[in-house]
Amino acid sequence: MDDVEQVTPEVPAPAPAAEARIRRRGPGRAAAVRAWLPPLGALLVLVVGLAVLWSGLAHTRMFGGEAPLTGRLSKVTQPVVVTAPGMSELSGSRFTVHATAPDGSAVFIGVGRTDDVDAYLGDVARAEVTALEPGGDLRVTAHPGDPSLPDPAGVDVWATAVQRSGQATLTWPRAPGSWRVVVAVDGRTAPSSAEFTWAGRAGSSPAPALISIGAVLAVLGLAALLAIRSGRVFARADRPLPGRLAPSTGPLPVTAPVTGSTPLPGSRRAARAADVRPSVDGLPDGDEGPPRDRPGPPPARRWGRDAGRREVDLRDVDLRAPDLRAPDLRDVDVRDVDVRETEDETTVIQPFRRRRSGEGDR
Amino acid sequence: MSGPGACRAVPAGVTALLVLLATACAGPRVPSAPEAPGPHTAVTPRQAVQILSTVDATLVRAVQSRDATRLEGRAVGPIQAALTAAIRVQAALKQPPSVPPSPTTPRLMLTLAGPWPRWFAVAGPSPAATTPLLEVLSSPDARSPYGLWAQLRLLPGAVLPEVASATAGARTLGPGTTGLAASPVDTVNHYAELLNRGDASSFTGQFTADVYRTELNAQLAADRRDFQSRGVGQVTAVHSVAGDPPLAMPTLDGGALVIGRVDQQYTATVTAGKGSVRLDQQLAVLAGRPTVSSRLERRSVEVFAFHVPRAGSSDKITLVAASRSDVSATGS
Numbered sequence: 001m002d003d004v005e006q007v008t009p010e011v012p013a014p015a016p017a018a019e020a021r022i023r024r025r026g027p028g029r030a031a032a033v034r035a036w037l038p039p040l041g042a043l044l045v046l047v048v049g050l051a052v053l054w055s056g057l058a059h060t061r062m063f064g065g066e067a068p069l070t071g072r073l074s075k076v077t078q079p080v081v082v083t084a085p086g087m088s089e090l091s092g093s094r095f096t097v098h099a100t101a102p103d104g105s106a107v108f109i110g111v112g113r114t115d116d117v118d119a120y121l122g123d124v125a126r127a128e129v130t131a132l133e134p135g136g137d138l139r140v141t142a143h144p145g146d147p148s149l150p151d152p153a154g155v156d157v158w159a160t161a162v163q164r165s166g167q168a169t170l171t172w173p174r175a176p177g178s179w180r181v182v183v184a185v186d187g188r189t190a191p192s193s194a195e196f197t198w199a200g201r202a203g204s205s206p207a208p209a210l211i212s213i214g215a216v217l218a219v220l221g222l223a224a225l226l227a228i229r230s231g232r233v234f235a236r237a238d239r240p241l242p243g244r245l246a247p248s249t250g251p252l253p254v255t256a257p258v259t260g261s262t263p264l265p266g267s268r269r270a271a272r273a274a275d276v277r278p279s280v281d282g283l284p285d286g287d288e289g290p291p292r293d294r295p296g297p298p299p300a301r302r303w304g305r306d307a308g309r310r311e312v313d314l315r316d317v318d319l320r321a322p323d324l325r326a327p328d329l330r331d332v333d334v335r336d337v338d339v340r341e342t343e344d345e346t347t348v349i350q351p352f353r354r355r356r357s358g359e360g361d362r
Numbered sequence: 363m364s365g366p367g368a369c370r371a372v373p374a375g376v377t378a379l380l381v382l383l384a385t386a387c388a389g390p391r392v393p394s395a396p397e398a399p400g401p402h403t404a405v406t407p408r409q410a411v412q413i414l415s416t417v418d419a420t421l422v423r424a425v426q427s428r429d430a431t432r433l434e435g436r437a438v439g440p441i442q443a444a445l446t447a448a449i450r451v452q453a454a455l456k457q458p459p460s461v462p463p464s465p466t467t468p469r470l471m472l473t474l475a476g477p478w479p480r481w482f483a484v485a486g487p488s489p490a491a492t493t494p495l496l497e498v499l500s501s502p503d504a505r506s507p508y509g510l511w512a513q514l515r516l517l518p519g520a521v522l523p524e525v526a527s528a529t530a531g532a533r534t535l536g537p538g539t540t541g542l543a544a545s546p547v548d549t550v551n552h553y554a555e556l557l558n559r560g561d562a563s564s565f566t567g568q569f570t571a572d573v574y575r576t577e578l579n580a581q582l583a584a585d586r587r588d589f590q591s592r593g594v595g596q597v598t599a600v601h602s603v604a605g606d607p608p609l610a611m612p613t614l615d616g617g618a619l620v621i622g623r624v625d626q627q628y629t630a631t632v633t634a635g636k637g638s639v640r641l642d643q644q645l646a647v648l649a650g651r652p653t654v655s656s657r658l659e660r661r662s663v664e665v666f667a668f669h670v671p672r673a674g675s676s677d678k679i680t681l682v683a684a685s686r687s688d689v690s691a692t693g694s
Contacts, residue, residue: 131392
């Protein structure tokens, strides 16, 4: 222990204001506040972690987050049922509407942009669906107004629509923008019922990220709490334990190695002292492998993300701007892009093929 | 609160928070505010194709049943008047129903959503027409469907200017839009005066020569020569801009595509005691008589599509498409 010397660093005395505060509140109270901060912080981390974890689990199918949600509207008195903006994106990636009409009348379901639908509806009396209650009921706000409106099937504000006798089903995929769904019969008669179903996996679920972050935070918070409770990390200010650091304003004796310490066996210092380089893969430390003029070992097989990646030559990439001309839609088979599948029936938007002059009705 | 007490309170607090969270998750699902809609076309390309299909089907039904009332709002404005007259003529002459041709591979020219009235156009070739067609569809309000407003034929050698793609959409230009060689309303007004005054018009240098104007003036001059040579009377033709404001959308070259309607009033006055004038079959059906001995008034609707260059350009305004249809006649 000849090469170890005792040093006593100068610890600055507390500022006058702080000293006065400590004197006013008493040193025991200030120390208690300082001692409570770590467990409170750990508790906060634990709670936040659990909350984030719970939120992530709520997005999973196991907890009903991505399970189909269904809302029913069994009694309609207004001639039009319309959803509030955003209702079709309440959950999942697909919004399905099933509606029935009295006496086998043709029932209409259409989806249109909010502004267009509002302009079409005008002041007509309507039942606006504004929320889905936990029990599966739909929260509806009744708006009084004109008793009828023009036949919805005769206007062109619909991005997609379907009209069937007796009952109809329409599935609307999540699409950017603000949309309303309208259920009507002929503009005068109220539909018999309407059932809304939200299903499908949303495009990007936050569940994995939320669960991961929440679990990490919860574990950290719990570990910190347990460590604090077991007394291995922080001491209670009012019960200083032997051998632990107690709050003090005086000089703090510190024992520090200065020179000539013996390196720990196996450490780098020990290795340097013995001038023996640790080896990696059979090569001495610092060895860059076989000389360039000697044939080296075959290149190691690459694994992971870079494995099998093709070397791309920019000359093979077409860097020109894309052709922005309007596509020739008459050559597009719309069936390929717009098939609406439903649980009980499949509504296929028929392909649109313009008739040439002289063709008869189909 | 002492330390052990606080430690006992930890599980209770966590439990309470979880209960609160569970309660919150079980509440009603209320939609979040949807994102603000950016600029978008008034109709999607798919909607436009569906509308075109519906319009065609309705036109076929009306023409084949020889019943103009079955157009049901799917033909409006100039084309409605023209189709009504055509159905009347075909029925009277027992001609086979003739439905206007439609583009088979159309190029959609969609406009951005805005207040009504809204419109969009479509252009393309048709096997039933020697030159490509340009169709304009219009919807007067949200409660009225899109109907065919006009069907023009591209003039021989004319090139339809490029406009925004159907997915991006083009904004509509007002009648008085500046930054062009002439505003849309001035373009139509000046061309109508050019038709009325011919080379004497002060706007002759503003427009390139076109086949439509040449043939119209030639026909009018031939009618005048016939009347004068036989001394039976005189012929006048007046072109006046209709009340419909012109439709316009910007082109990719900084100019605009302007579409406007002009009405032509053709009057033939027969000098008393100089005999009578025999009308051709179609005109006789519209006038309700085969000859006129005093006066014939024929009304036609003309729709023109111009390519108007941007202001400061050395290019002239070009008529790229036109249509003309007799819609009514009276004779005495």
